[in-house]
Amino acid sequence: MNKLITICALGIMAAGLGCKQSGGTTVVAKKDSLPAGDTVMSCTSNLPSRFAAKASTDSITASGNSSYAGMVKVPGGDFLMGAADKAGRPDEYPQHAVHVDGFYMDATEVTNGMFSQFVKATGYVTTAERTPDWSELKKQLPPGTPKPADSLLVAASLVFTPPAHPVQLNDVSQWWQWVKGANWKHPQGPGSNIKGKDNFPVVQVSWDDAMAYAKWAGKRLPTEAEWEWAARAGLTNQPFTWGSEPVEKGQPKANIWQGHFPDYNTVTDGYARVAPVQSFAANAYGLYDMAGNVWEWCSDWYRSDYYAQINAKKLINPAGPAASYDPEEPTVPKRVVRGGSFLCHASYCASYRVSARMKTSPDTGLEHTGFRCVKK
Numbered sequence: 001m002n003k004l005i006t007i008c009a010l011g012i013m014a015a016g017l018g019c020k021q022s023g024g025t026t027v028v029a030k031k032d033s034l035p036a037g038d039t040v041m042s043c044t045s046n047l048p049s050r051f052a053a054k055a056s057t058d059s060i061t062a063s064g065n066s067s068y069a070g071m072v073k074v075p076g077g078d079f080l081m082g083a084a085d086k087a088g089r090p091d092e093y094p095q096h097a098v099h100v101d102g103f104y105m106d107a108t109e110v111t112n113g114m115f116s117q118f119v120k121a122t123g124y125v126t127t128a129e130r131t132p133d134w135s136e137l138k139k140q141l142p143p144g145t146p147k148p149a150d151s152l153l154v155a156a157s158l159v160f161t162p163p164a165h166p167v168q169l170n171d172v173s174q175w176w177q178w179v180k181g182a183n184w185k186h187p188q189g190p191g192s193n194i195k196g197k198d199n200f201p202v203v204q205v206s207w208d209d210a211m212a213y214a215k216w217a218g219k220r221l222p223t224e225a226e227w228e229w230a231a232r233a234g235l236t237n238q239p240f241t242w243g244s245e246p247v248e249k250g251q252p253k254a255n256i257w258q259g260h261f262p263d264y265n266t267v268t269d270g271y272a273r274v275a276p277v278q279s280f281a282a283n284a285y286g287l288y289d290m291a292g293n294v295w296e297w298c299s300d301w302y303r304s305d306y307y308a309q310i311n312a313k314k315l316i317n318p319a320g321p322a323a324s325y326d327p328e329e330p331t332v333p334k335r336v337v338r339g340g341s342f343l344c345h346a347s348y349c350a351s352y353r354v355s356a357r358m359k360t361s362p363d364t365g366l367e368h369t370g371f372r373c374v375k376k
Contacts, residue, residue, distance in 0.1 A: 002346055008040070011236075012040060013371070018195070018214050024089075025251055027117065029248075035220060037287075038273075040064050042298050046275070047296070052262075053276075059122075059217045059293055060122055060124065060212050060216050060217045061215075061216070062215065062216060062217075063121060063216050063217065063218065064117075065218075066217060066218025066219065066375070068104055068375075069172075069183035070106060070108070071105060071106055071107060071374075072104065072105060072107050072285055072286040072287060073102065073104055074102060074103055074104065074105050074226075074229070074230045074285055074287075074374075076099070076100055076101040076103075077096075077099070077100065077229070077234075077268075078098065078099045079094055079098055079100075079228075079229055079232060079321065080095040080097060080098070080236075080237065081095065081097075081098045081225060081228055081229075081307075081315075081355070082094060082095040082096060082307055082355050083095065083353070083355040084237040084239075084355070085239060086351070087180075087239060087353060088355055089102075089349070089356070089357070090354070091304045091305075091306070091357050092307070092355045092356065092357055093292075093307060094292050094307060094308065094311050096307060096310060096313070096315065097231070097314040098225050098314070098315045098318060098356045099314065099315070099316045099317065100225055100226055100229045100317060101167065101317055101376075102373050103222075103226060103374050103375065104218050104374060104376070105226075105230050105285075105287060105372065105373075105374045106219075106372040106373050106374070107282070107286055107287055107288055108201075108277035108288045108289065108372065109201035109202075109277055109293065109294060109296060109370045109371065109372045110201065110202050110210075110213060110371055110372055110373065111186070111198060111200060111201060111202060111277055112194045112198050112199075112200050112201075112202050112340070112368060113198030113199065114202070114213075115184060115185070115202040115205070115213060116198070116219050118212075118216050118217070121216065122212075122216055124209075124212055124213075124216075124283050126180060126183055126184055126205060126206065126209045127205075127206035127208055127209055127363055127364075127365060128155060128156065128157035128183040128184070128203070128204050128205075128206070128366070129155050129183045129343065130155055131153060131154065131155055132154075132155075132313065134147055134153060134155045139331075144250070154180050155177070155180070155181065155183070156178045156179055156180045156181065156182055157179065157182040157183055157204045157365045157366070158176050158177070158178060158179075158204075158364065158365065158366045158367065159176070159177055159178075159179040159182050159187070159188050159189055159367050160175060160176065160262075160273070160343065160367050160368065161176070161177040161184070162175055162262050162263055162265075163175060163262060163358075164230055164263060165263055166260065166263050167262070167263065169261070169347070169348050173261040174262070176351075176366075182204060182367075183204050183365070184202050184203065184204045184205055184209075184365075185249070187204050187274075187367050188367065197271060197276075199276045199277055200274055200276050200277070201274055201277060201289070201293060201294045201370040202274075202366065202370050203274060203294055203365070203366070203367055203369060203370050204365040204366065204367060204369075205297075205365055205369070205370060205371065206363050206364060206365045207221075207297050207335045207360075207362030207363070208360060208362055208363060209365070210370075210371040211299045212310055213371075213373075214371075214373045216288050217373060217376065219373035219374060220299065220373060220374060220375065221242060221297055221298055221299040221371060221373060222296075222298055222299065222372070222373070222374045223298060223299050223300055223317070223318065223319050223320065224298045224299075224300040224320055224336045224338065224357070225315070225317070225318045225372060227296065227298050227336070227338045227339075228354055228355065230285060230287055230290065231283070231290040231291070231338070231339070231354040232354050233283040233284035233285040233287070234284055234285070235284070237353065238354070240253075240291060240352065240353060240354060241283040241287075241290040241291050241354055242281070243281060247291075248346070248350060251267065252269035252280065253280060253281070253291070254280055254291040254292030254293065254340075254352050254360060255269055255271045255274070255275040255279065255280065255287070255292040255293040255341075255342045255360075256292040256340065256341075256343075256344045256345065256352055257342065257343050257344060257345040257348075258345075259345075260347075261343070261345040261347055261348045261368065262270070262343070262348070271341055271343075273340060273367070274291055274293060274294060274367075274368070275289075275342070277289060277293075279293075280292075281374040289339070290339055290354075291339060291340055291352035291353075291354075292339070292340050292342060292344060292352050293337055293339075293341060293342055294339075294341050294342070294368050294369055295337040295338065295341050295358065295360070295366075295368055295369040295370070295371040296337060296338050296339045296369075296370060296371050296372055297335060297337055297360075297369070297370075297371040298320075298335065298336040298337065298338055299319065299335075299348065300319065300320025300321070300335065300336045301320050301321050301322070301323055301324040301333070301334070301335060301336070302321075302324050302325075302326060302334040302335060302336045302359035303320075303321040303323075303324060303325045303326075304325065304326060304327055304328075304356070305325075306320065306321050317352040320336065324359075326359055326371075332361050333361065333362065334359035334360060334361055334362075335359065335360060335361075335362045336357060336358070336359060337358045337359065337360050337369060338351070338356070338358070339351070340352035340353075340355065340356065341368035342368060343368055
């Protein structure tokens with residue numbers, strides 16, 4: 001990691017500038033010249049951790065208005081967790097037996113309107129709205145990394161900024177940009193807002209922000225096992241929350257990327273970016289957007305080898321590994337995100353599959369990441 005990458009991590013990318021990550025270079029290429037199979041293991045790999053600051057929820061108390069309104073009952077049961085076909089990534093294997101007790105789950109992702117109520121009631125300030133803490137951030141950087149000027153340590157978040165031409169898919173910095181002033185109220189930066197979008201999923205929220213909301217709402221984040229069980233909705237070894245029909249066939253089933261990623265979106269499903277909740281059919285349990293739209297935080301730490309470690313056991317209500325380890329970025333702890341987003345495409349990510357796993361630093365917010373909650 002060099003100084004330029006460090007600057008990326010500090011979120012000081014000005015509009016129109018590209019920030020290259022380790023080993024990444026900008027490649028202008030014709031679509032036909034892109035190598036077959038050009039893809040990545042993770043669409044959130046090598047995103048520099050933004051704040052590296054632990055947000056406390058000590059001041060957050062339950063609202064007292066906790067109810068099951070807007071939630072659906074997910075029955076308990078047994079299933080094989082993980083990929084059943086060859087479409088999965090290495091961290092989706094091997095399949096392993098899991099039992100999950102019944103629980104209630106939000107029918108939709110938490111919306112801007114719901115999150116606004118939480119902020120109004122508590123005065124909570126999200127991660128993306130806070131100035132970075134250099135003493136914490138430097139812990140994830142190489143020893144001796146110089147401290148940037150204070151003027152560069154600014155509140156910011158990651159915004160999708162599509163290139164105007166085809167690019168190689170191994171450098172996410174070509175379509176993600178740190179934007180000063182981007183946060184849940186301004187998902188794409190200061191020139192954007194959420195006026196009239198109360199029914200859109202809240203985004204640009206970190207794992208810490210999601211945990212704070214869940215505590216206030218008298219709920220919690222789902223475990224990864226609960227999330228996958230709910231997404232499967234009683235189907236056995238089917239790749240998608242709706243079954244086996246390819247996502248491109250028939251009526252639009254989810255808010256994903258159509259066309260050529262990341263430079264050309266045909267918007268066949270009607271949405272270029274985030275869609276309002278309930279814009280697509282619910283699964284058999286009555287849950288909306290369990291595929292596409294926005295990634296959803298889970299409570300679990302991420303380990304790439306977690307499934308291999310526990311394969312011999314039948315797990316009862318698993319809560320994930322005790323600690324995180326991502327060999328791609330061993331110094332950065334990660335939490336699991338599930339479900340894919342509006343950026344998922346068959347040639348890149350394809351994480352609208354029910355078994356697809358992804359990982360993100362818990363202090364990082366993105367334009368395509370939100371959450372939903374559960375409770376017993």
